[in-house]
Amino acid sequence: MPAKATKKTQDSEVKSNCLIIKSAQAEARVWVYSPTIIRVNISKKFNEADESFAVIQQPKTNISVVEIDGLTVVDTGALALKINPQTLHFNFYTSDGCWLDGDDERFGTVWDGDKWSNYRKMQPDARFIGLGEKVGPLDRRGQAYVNWNTDAVDYGPKTDPLYKTFPFFIGLHGRETYGLFMDNTHKTYFDFGASTDHKMYWMAADGGDLNYYFFGAQGVAQIIQDYTWLTGRMEMPPLWSLGYQQCRWSYMSAKEVLKVAGKFRKRKIPADVMYCDIDYMDGYKIFTWNKETFKDPKAMLDELKQMGFKLVTIVDPGIKIDRTYKQYNDGIEKNYFAKYVNGDQYTGEVWPGRCHFPDFYRADVREWWGKSFSALTEPGVEGFWNDMNEPAAWGQHIPPIVKFGDRPLSEVRNVYGHQMSRGTYDGTKKLLNGKRPFVLTRAAYAGIQRYSAVWTGDNTANDAHMLLGARLVNSLGITGVSFTGVDIGGFSGNPTPELMVRWNSLGVYTPMFRNHAMIGTVRREPWEWGKENEKIIRKDIEQRYQLLPYLYSMFYQSAQTGLPVCRTLAIAHPFDFNVYNEVYQNQFLFGDSILVAPVESTVKKIKVYLPQGKWYRFSTGDAIKGGDVIKADAPLADLPVFVKAGAIIPMQSIVQSTSEPGDGILELHIWDGPQTTEFVYYEDDGATYDYQKGAFYKRTITFNPVQRLVTLSAVVGAFVSRFKQVRLMIHHTDGSFKKHKPHDLVNEPMVLKC
Ligand code: MIG
Numbered sequence: 001m002p003a004k005a006t007k008k009t010q011d012s013e014v015k016s017n018c019l020i021i022k023s024a025q026a027e028a029r030v031w032v033y034s035p036t037i038i039r040v041n042i043s044k045k046f047n048e049a050d051e052s053f054a055v056i057q058q059p060k061t062n063i064s065v066v067e068i069d070g071l072t073v074v075d076t077g078a079l080a081l082k083i084n085p086q087t088l089h090f091n092f093y094t095s096d097g098c099w100l101d102g103d104d105e106r107f108g109t110v111w112d113g114d115k116w117s118n119y120r121k122m123q124p125d126a127r128f129i130g131l132g133e134k135v136g137p138l139d140r141r142g143q144a145y146v147n148w149n150t151d152a153v154d155y156g157p158k159t160d161p162l163y164k165t166f167p168f169f170i171g172l173h174g175r176e177t178y179g180l181f182m183d184n185t186h187k188t189y190f191d192f193g194a195s196t197d198h199k200m201y202w203m204a205a206d207g208g209d210l211n212y213y214f215f216g217a218q219g220v221a222q223i224i225q226d227y228t229w230l231t232g233r234m235e236m237p238p239l240w241s242l243g244y245q246q247c248r249w250s251y252m253s254a255k256e257v258l259k260v261a262g263k264f265r266k267r268k269i270p271a272d273v274m275y276c277d278i279d280y281m282d283g284y285k286i287f288t289w290n291k292e293t294f295k296d297p298k299a300m301l302d303e304l305k306q307m308g309f310k311l312v313t314i315v316d317p318g319i320k321i322d323r324t325y326k327q328y329n330d331g332i333e334k335n336y337f338a339k340y341v342n343g344d345q346y347t348g349e350v351w352p353g354r355c356h357f358p359d360f361y362r363a364d365v366r367e368w369w370g371k372s373f374s375a376l377t378e379p380g381v382e383g384f385w386n387d388m389n390e391p392a393a394w395g396q397h398i399p400p401i402v403k404f405g406d407r408p409l410s411e412v413r414n415v416y417g418h419q420m421s422r423g424t425y426d427g428t429k430k431l432l433n434g435k436r437p438f439v440l441t442r443a444a445y446a447g448i449q450r451y452s453a454v455w456t457g458d459n460t461a462n463d464a465h466m467l468l469g470a471r472l473v474n475s476l477g478i479t480g481v482s483f484t485g486v487d488i489g490g491f492s493g494n495p496t497p498e499l500m501v502r503w504n505s506l507g508v509y510t511p512m513f514r515n516h517a518m519i520g521t522v523r524r525e526p527w528e529w530g531k532e533n534e535k536i537i538r539k540d541i542e543q544r545y546q547l548l549p550y551l552y553s554m555f556y557q558s559a560q561t562g563l564p565v566c567r568t569l570a571i572a573h574p575f576d577f578n579v580y581n582e583v584y585q586n587q588f589l590f591g592d593s594i595l596v597a598p599v600e601s602t603v604k605k606i607k608v609y610l611p612q613g614k615w616y617r618f619s620t621g622d623a624i625k626g627g628d629v630i631k632a633d634a635p636l637a638d639l640p641v642f643v644k645a646g647a648i649i650p651m652q653s654i655v656q657s658t659s660e661p662g663d664g665i666l667e668l669h670i671w672d673g674p675q676t677t678e679f680v681y682y683e684d685d686g687a688t689y690d691y692q693k694g695a696f697y698k699r700t701i702t703f704n705p706v707q708r709l710v711t712l713s714a715v716v717g718a719f720v721s722r723f724k725q726v727r728l729m730i731h732h733t734d735g736s737f738k739k740h741k742p743h744d745l746v747n748e749p750m751v752l753k754c
Helices: 220-231 254-266 297-306 326-334 363-372 409-431 463-478 497-507 531-546 548-561
Strands: 012-015 018-022 027-034 037-043 065-068 071-075 079-084 089-094 099-102 109-112 115-121 127-130 144-147 168-173 176-182 188-191 200-205 210-215 244-246 273-276 310-315 348-350 353-356 383-386 402-404 438-441 453-455 513-515 566-568 588-590 594-596 605-610 614-617 623-625 628-633 641-644 648-651 665-671 677-684 696-704 709-712 725-731 737-739 750-753
Touching: 018 071, 027 079, 027 220, 037 079, 099 115, 099 176, 127 463, 168 220, 176 220, 210 220, 244 254, 244 531, 254 273, 254 297, 273 383, 297 310, 310 438, 326 353, 326 363, 363 409, 383 409, 402 409, 409 438, 463 497, 463 566, 463 588, 497 513, 497 531, 531 548, 548 648, 548 677, 648 677, 648 696, 725 750
Parallel strands: 244 273, 244 513, 273 310, 310 383, 383 438, 438 453, 665 725
Antiparallel strands: 012 018, 018 027, 027 037, 037 210, 065 071, 071 079, 079 089, 089 099, 109 115, 115 200, 127 168, 144 188, 168 176, 176 210, 188 200, 348 353, 566 588, 588 594, 594 641, 605 628, 614 623, 614 641, 648 665, 677 696, 696 709, 709 750, 725 737
């Protein structure tokens, strides 16, 4: 029975859509965001502005509250929250009464000045996944983490914290799933039973409220969908950013950039993107070009364009203190920089020397920042790499007396990179006049997917880091960030040729495919590793380009549902406990139906766990029975990659960059399976926002193995496909493969025999 709007019991009242409970210790406010999402905010002193950097939804306009046996119960239909108004203990249940999660009865929430800690019951079989970019195993049980965005130079497989903050995890026990997003930007702590009696886990913050969103949907994928509904999803990235990207700290001159780009074309290694790291600037002054080494940026960009390359340039937040520098003068004049508590500008040292730091929390500062990109967009740059935005200053410890607007650093450090990326995205989107910018950031907070892709910072050239990278990418995917990548080859140190090749193979199956290395390391370009290795690298990069129609459709799916492109097996198989086994935890699905098993460069045979069902080895077409561990060959030229029976994978001919049209034939690769399967094919111009106005091309492809038919539904959307024909490529259970004759692609439904 819903409570009347004015109903007031002894301890609780409902004011419009908010349940308010006052205890001796604190006040709790509860809102319902959807039947499966309830927000709880407990505080001693609410900030009535109630802003969030992450959440883009509003609560529902009503809330249903009843009193049962002294408990205040919020019932959403799908979820029941039972609150003890005296102790402020909260417990969440499914609609059929199954307990999901709640406060530990002994402690619940405890305050220590402005700090709070919250203790929560832990079941014996509890598992936890999530928190985004965090080292350690897939199952976080027994691990503890801190969120405090840090320039984690030389981080190792145990370093914490790293660059980003995602206070969101998914818990599992029995057959139940739940999620919890603690939307608090202070330094926060999560201890998943690492340092307790195994009866509880806990989380804490150095300030702010115990402000969390509880997700009660059943299924990991459902919770990710709800979480990304709440915090937003990415827009479609420019197609070129899904191609191969070549970076280095630094290509030192326009001449060198062009030479490297030219070599890709000469050696017929597909690639789309070149990068300029910090040395393109004049004295590391952001939004400038070095007058000698990059004399004519437009000429360089024109030439790159002719070769089918895009350029991404780096920007750091630190603005050099220099009276001859526009951004410095603007910033001083308009008061755009962060200050100490006494009102003086904060000064820290980074690449340019002494710097001030833009106050990205202010809309006018973001606007100014965004406009400054014209120095890069005018000559033709379309990709913007946001580095050092933890923020980083030499020495790492920006004093706590620094303020951004009226907020102390301690409160908002974790969202500095988020706000910088927001300014970059909004600004460059305007400047590019309808074209999609590519934005990449190192520091981030929950919700970053709305503005930017992310990479995992300064990793190292060793096998452990390569495997860790797979876990970081998969974990970022759980927290709603799809467009992710690592420095392929490892940033610091020098990979062996074998590691370089292996890492490149894995890069094919990473949303962002970028080769990058630190200054002073050996050259990393594909031709630096000997003839044989170059061949393997070329073959793998070609594979990536052939997969682009599949990958682009997967990005579309991700933009629609929030499901990541790289998916830990825990998403589709949360209760298949093999997926958490340390031997198999790095495995992931690349899109709906490609399973990738990362392997160290020194290992030539590995154990792979294939979930229930039938599988095929991608490279050979050999059929394999799932639900078991197999020993897979892993020669350097053939990373263990598998496809699900029934998989429909649209592919294309090899092109040297996404700007090439190719042969116009869409190849539908299908691996025979027992059941009817479906794939939603998606295409648009890959460059503009016209898809948001209907200029897309979408159709459902269905494979019916009994009738031996492949059908393409009528096209939805007004875009004309870049493909003229469609060709079935059928992989049969006996390992044979049949390439059918191409058919003209028409917009009406198509039925093809196979
Ligand atoms: O202090 O711009 O993580 O990718 O090459 C190092 C130079 C600054 C750190 C980034 C790295 C980049 C490097 N930057």
